[in-house]
Amino acid sequence: MVDILRKASELWDYESSAYKAVKWVEDTLVKHPNFALPGRKALMKSDMNYEVVLIDATESPIEKPKKNKNSIIQERRKGIH
Numbered sequence: 001m002v003d004i005l006r007k008a009s010e011l012w013d014y015e016s017s018a019y020k021a022v023k024w025v026e027d028t029l030v031k032h033p034n035f036a037l038p039g040r041k042a043l044m045k046s047d048m049n050y051e052v053v054l055i056d057a058t059e060s061p062i063e064k065p066k067k068n069k070n071s072i073i074q075e076r077r078k079g080i081h
Contacts, residue, residue: 029035043050 038046
């Protein structure tokens with residue numbers, strides 16, 4: 001039980017550190033002018049055509065067929081006693 005708690009503690013520390021690192025990188029990139037997005041008015045005045053792509057990243061369970069004995073074809077084994 002102690003080993004499980006120790007591993008859980010290590011994982012918690014790792015996830016916390018990873019979250020902080022990712023958050024720092026995101027905040028740093030957002031503040032940099034090269035990564036700034038133009039405002040709505042600038043987009044409306046621009047002659048450029050923008051293509052918008054939306055990605056649905058929600059998780060959904062995989063639907064698998066139910067297994068039953070009738071769907072499995074069993075082979076007869078000859079010579080096995």
